[in-house]
Amino acid sequence: MSRNHDTTDRQLLSQLQPWLDAAAVVTGNAVDPRYGDDLSGKGGGRPELVLRPRSAVEVAEILRLCSGFGQKLVVHGGRTGLAGAARVQPGEAVLSLERMTAVEAPDRAAATIIAEAGAPLQMVQEAADAAGLMFGVDIGARGTATVGGNIATNAGGIRVLRYGMYRAQVLGLEAVLADGSILTSLRGLAKDNSGYDLNQLFIGSEGTLGVVTRACLRLHPKPATEVAAFCSLGSLDAAIALLGLLKQRLGPLLSAYEVNFSPLYGAMIAGMAAPAPLPAGAPVYVLAEIQGNQAELDGERFASVLMQAVEDGIVDDVVVSQSPREFRALWDVREEANRFLFAIEGLIGVDISIPLLTMAAFLREAEAAIRAKDGSAEIYVFGHLGDGNLHYQVDTTEPAAAYEIIYRGVAACGGAVSAEHGIGLDKKKWLNLVRSDAELSAMRRLKAAFDPHNVLNPGRIFDIA
Amino acid sequence: MSRNHDTTDRQLLSQLQPWLDAAAVVTGNAVDPRYGDDLSGKGGGRPELVLRPRSAVEVAEILRLCSGFGQKLVVHGGRTGLAGAARVQPGEAVLSLERMTAVEAPDRAAATIIAEAGAPLQMVQEAADAAGLMFGVDIGARGTATVGGNIATNAGGIRVLRYGMYRAQVLGLEAVLADGSILTSLRGLAKDNSGYDLNQLFIGSEGTLGVVTRACLRLHPKPATEVAAFCSLGSLDAAIALLGLLKQRLGPLLSAYEVNFSPLYGAMIAGMAAPAPLPAGAPVYVLAEIQGNQAELDGERFASVLMQAVEDGIVDDVVVSQSPREFRALWDVREEANRFLFAIEGLIGVDISIPLLTMAAFLREAEAAIRAKDGSAEIYVFGHLGDGNLHYQVDTTEPAAAYEIIYRGVAACGGAVSAEHGIGLDKKKWLNLVRSDAELSAMRRLKAAFDPHNVLNPGRIFDIA
Structure with missing residues (x-):
């Protein structure tokens, strides 16, 4: 126009x-x-x-x-x-x-909460906590990122394994269409098949189909106990084996399963004020978390499965949190990755999904190809292994080549160019690697x-x- | 045209x-x-x-x-x-x-399965089981209802409490649009925010936006133990209190929470071949189920929470399954409701969601209003209390009045005219009770x-x- x-x-x-x-x-x-x-x-x-x-x-x-x-x-x-x-x-x-940051008091009976789109995620988490409940999504930017932005990108984060992405939290939305129509669906029902679920249109569509103004979100019972374990392992295969073992033995108790590959862990603990939970040098580190309902029993059970994994040679070394303070300290190590990486100027980073079966080959091949272009490139990888989602960063003089290598590798192994950050302006040139012309045409429709x-x-x- | x-x-x-x-x-x-x-x-x-x-x-x-x-x-x-x-x-x-009934062998590592739309649900359940995994949705019509029909209606059933509705099981779809475009998204990734999630369009839209031809579905670890408890209670309030207690104490172990109100239970056991688990006469019966990962411990824990509920006066009487055979027998009682009800000619039935807080008032008021129209009406109610979803049947000479009373009551208390069966041809005249003009217009768009x-x-x- x-x-x-x-x-x-x-x-x-x-x-x-x-x-x-x-x-x-x-x-x-x-x-x-x-x-x-x-x-x-x-x-x-x-x-x-x-x-x-x-x-x-x-x-x-x-x-x-x-x-x-x-x-x-x-x-x-x-x-x-x-x-x-x-x-x-x-x-x-x-x-x-x-200016739209109101968060209502949770409905305890229904285990739901209604928040305006501009409210930071942390306000929802705190309101839930104050009512003896828990919100299922947590991400590093919790203090600033808003409910509306979270919904627009279908945010995931650290507990998708247990609670799902934002899509699984949204029971209803109030959203405004470009023509000014207001769609309001805030009844908060667990089951509602009364016509199309229009809420789904606005989740993960990055604000392109309407503006979310309020959300009714699902809450969960607050766990009686949270225990974190920090493990060193000899390979990605071992980390995948441990994930399988924990899922099989602990079922839904397992609430997070984070990975951190060498050399990131060594580099980040070198500048960390707090003592490192385990020495550097292992190829792979895992932070696993359970949320249980029996304070002592569930922690003991978690520890016993981990001890078996050590005996079986899957895990080389492990530290299990013994208190809320130790629990928090292990998560602080996880969040240290972001602090370390944000400080590297010009670092490129992508947020990718890779099937577990092809992940080792992807990592090996991408690293070889990146190093062939830039022998001094540093590659830092961490992420949500439980969901097949890696945050892959490269410090390189050849960023364009690195992007190309990574995204083509992701597409070739059946992955996704964005697991949870979305496409925005910066990744749209890569979208056709993982979406067909028919899909892109349906999106435009x-x-x-x-x-x-x-x-x-x-x-x-x-x-x- | x-x-x-x-x-x-x-x-x-x-x-x-x-x-x-x-x-x-x-x-x-x-x-x-x-x-x-x-x-x-x-x-x-x-x-x-x-x-x-x-x-x-x-x-x-x-x-x-x-x-x-x-x-x-x-x-x-x-x-x-x-x-x-x-x-x-x-x-x-x-x-x-x-003729499209193929079910692939599950991908054990990814815990996914790909099935053609015409495959009956039970084929997916059995293929998952044979691979040591479990599919999260179960419904009475499992032997006939197909994956495609399940997706088209976002089917729910008995374990939504734990695993969610079909929407939570769909990791990807192959679907055909009216113009013959084929949208294929069968990578089976747990996290994928690469553009709009077009799969969501076809879930719950009852075949009106496209034809689903294949689905990639999420599977879960098979539980090590399943235990069912059948309880009699004095009121709906007691059943809601027990639900809260079980959720709080058992967290995600709780996998089903079904309710059956008087006089349905008494009427259906009168014609049942097997012995009834508890005598008729109580106002409310509940079937609660856990799926656990520790064969004996989880069952003991379930029993101990139930015993506490008896001591606290929430539950009047309870039977807990002690074997897979007893477990199956308690579920057979649950399924007896359908056998009993399908035999009543001219029975009307609706599938509604009601917030727990207003459910007692809804039931009381709907019953009074229906009886005011037809003093000899019989009302049979059972359903998935854990999800706020009731199947409400009336044997009446005034079916039109009964529909009107029920659906207007549902709308007034913030419920849904269809929790899981969909709208189809038969409920569309009631859709505007729970969807605004703006919503209906967006659906038409x-x-x-x-x-x-x-x-x-x-x-x-x-x-x-």
Whole structure:
């Protein structure tokens, strides 16, 4: 749509302002530069217009008018996304959910909670905890990442093995379509097959099909005990064998299964203030966690399966947490990976799914190919092995070649170019490696049906052909 | 679309036949009357044309041609649906998946299985079992209901509490759109956020957006032990309290929580060959099940929580299975409800979700209102209390009034007019009680985007406005 920017902007603002309070419309120099920030360091640009509604009705009016004027919008939650979806592009106004942060008290009987989209994940976790319940998703960015952003990317994190991704937590949504329709489905029923489940459209579609404004989320009973074990192992095969053993012997008690490959562990503990749980030097480290309902028995059972794994030669060494403090300390080591990696300038990182059966070959072949291009490249890999999801980082002078090697390798072994971070702006050139023309065409059909003027997060995931 | 039936049919057939083997196209008197059967007893009509493809490619060619000719299709799986979706309407041809019943050997490492849409659920269960794994969904119609039909209705059943509905089992689908595009996503990854999750479109949309031809389904470790307990309780409140206690104390061990209200239990055991586990006369009966990983310990733990519930006065009497045979016998009592109810001519039945907090009031008020219309009405209620899902049956001379009372009551208390059976043809007049105009309009928008000629299961769920 060809637009005369100044005239259109003035007309849009004149129609928006009667609906919105003064703090809801920020323009020009009054716009805080943080709206232009981007975790990738690629910069975006400071937007000319930031809209900060307080309710779904205000979001609806904004979307209706912006659709009419062809004003493109980029939706902002906590801006912690790792695929560039929130990076402001020329001509885009920001729609920020930052004033919609209410979290209701949990419904204890139904084990549900209703939160506005701008509420940080941690607020939901804390509200659940205060009611004696637990929220099933946890990610490193919990303090900043919002419920809406989590839903838009179908966030996963560390306990997908037990509780599933965000899709499994969403019992209902309130979402606004580009034409201003508000879809409200917040009854929080565990089972509801009354027509299409429209909520699914908005989970993982990265804000391109509508703007989520509220969510009804599933909560779980709070476990009576949490125990973490930190293990060193001789190979990925051993780590996969241990995963199988723990699943078989502990069933649903197993709540997380994280992996950290050499040389990442050694490099990160070198700069860590706290003592390392195990010495560096092993090829693979695993953090396994159980959440149990019998405080002592479940921990003993976990320890006994681990001891058997040591006796069987699957695990070389293991430390099991004996207190909540030790439990927390083991998780701090896991989170140290992010602190270490974020400090490396120019590091490239991808978030991939790989079938366990082909993972060892993928790692071997990708490393050889990357080193063939750049003999001094450093490769740092950790992730959620229980879900087949690796975070794979490369410190290299040949980033373009490394991306190419990794993503083509992922596609060749039946993996996914994004396990949990999404596609955003940064990965869309790789999407056709794992999605067929028929799938991409069906995605565009959905986009055209729900956002015919292409105003919502345009160009995220795919371009309109 | 106005059609000259005979000419169009001949043209359609002449274009289909080169693609299909002789057994794939059945017309006129050669059509077996069973394609016109309908569980509701409402009859449909024997179709003029039955198409029986053997592959997604054949399904694609059928859909492409039928879209072009405006030939409406009703998709048939096992025809066990309870909402009339498979009932043949005038002018509809049947697309039966009955020749696509292949079930691959499970992938043990990934704990997944790929099955064609026409395979009965039980084939998947048995293939999983033979590989030392378990499929998470079980329903009474397991021997006949197909994977494709299960997906189309997002089937639930008895272990949703632990494993979720079908949506939670689907890791990927192969589905054919009305225009003949084939969407294939069978990698079976636990985490994949590479663009829209198109699989979600086909789960629970009752065959109106595309035809599922294959599915990659999640499997679980087979439990080491299964124990069932059959309890009598004084009230629904007591049953809800027991559910809370079991969830809190047993966490994910709890795998089913079924309820059966008076007078159903007494009526059904009167005609049962096997001895009843507990005498009739209590207001409420519960069948609770655990699936554990420690053969003796988990059963003891279950029994000890139940004994505490007896001591606390929550449970009046309880029988706990001591062997696989006793376990099976308690489930047979649960399934006796269907045998008893199917024998009652003219019985009306609904499949509803009700929030636990309002369930007692709903039951009381619905019963009073139904009896005010028909003093001799009998009301039989059982269901999946752990999910808030009741199967509510009425033997009445005033069925229309009873439907009205039940569905309006459901809507008033924030429930769902279909928890797991779907809307089909039979419940669409009630859909607007629980879905807003904006939601219905969004559903129609999806239908128009994916089936613009309205050839796939037309008129199921909603009519095109």
